[in-house]
Amino acid sequence: MAARDYGQYCGVTQALELVGERWALLIVRDLLVGPRRYGELAAGLPRIPSNILAARLKQLQEAGVIRRVPRSRIIIYELTPYGHELEPVVLALGAWGFKALGDPRDEQIITPDSMTMTLRTAFRPHVAADLPPTAYAARLGPADLLVRVDGPTLDVTRGDGPVDLAFATGAEIRRLISGELAPDHAIATGVVEVLHGPGNLLDRFASTFHLAA
Template sequence: MSARSYGQYCGVATAVDLVGERWALLIVRDLLVGARRYSDLKEGLPRIPTNILSARLKELQAAGIVRRVPFAHGLIYTLTEFGQGLEDVILALGRWGFHDMGEPAEDDVITPDSMSMTFRTAFRPVSAETLPPTIYDTHLRDFSLRLEVDRAALHVTRLDGSDAESSPAGRPRLAFETGPSIHKLISGDLTPAEALRRREVAVLTGDANLLDRFATTFNLRPAA
């Protein structure tokens, strides 16, 4: 038993023993988006002290949740199969925490990885599988994400200038610009029409009516 163990024979206690330290679940969150170098993790978690990041990575490796593997000219961190099993936990925590987020503080950061997981959290496959495949290019502050929805499947990728205008043939594409207020749209606090009227969302290309489809596909309204 480790010095920090709760000493209880319980699945919840064991889980908290493994990933209950501060920052651990946010490291897992970012690695669920994809493999990351140490510098990538530090960039995505700008407030984490470097010694804490190093310590958490070592702890997660020792627990069999994260592994470090050679890549190109360095090393990257990735989740093990055991670590990937935390995906449903992270998504459920995101849904639970979403409803108590409130308004962002002035110094709160929004990162590509955190927004990728937000969209994965808000994705409603049951609703999406009844709708035509659609691409949504979301431009948020200093980065852009492409959300490719094909029935009950969602694929999220970073966009850069070279591929922002391309899209698979035959799929409608809506490109829009927004900010933290995207949370109001996927929470149902704003309807698509209200978001457009209040300029919380600005359509760049595509049919503005596709924003209704977006709000159906991505929403975190509490279940009735």
């Protein structure tokens, strides 16, 4: 159990006691992308002290949110079914926080897992269902993601593969997703660099991934 006890009998209070400690939900966010080794979690959260990461992992295990699993002579951490129930909560929290998201501060970074969850948050399956299947290679700062959209199904992974459009940008992806910046203007001003494929597919991307700011 988490160290914090609010002394109230309430579902919200109980949830905060389980996952409300600092860093806990970010660990859950990254594990929603997929199982991770301890070192991978630490690399994705570079500011977390090692003792705090160890403590949060222990607390989340005790709460039944995550579990340790031996795999090929290493230990990985993964969400339990109970932990996976947090996905709509994390996505909704991300959409809510996006409304207040401004330009990044100098010390703020982009990670592949954070961008993966941003895309999952912004994905509009009802729009994608009426569009042709499309694959994108999105270079978002240091994060290289392969984004496949097939009807209402979204798959975001790291790595390479055949794509219809490859493009590069950074934190200013926020302006494209929010609709603040039109796709053609994003390309014309260099905010988005088209690396491969027809640039007009960026319109499809912006229609498929949208969050109100």
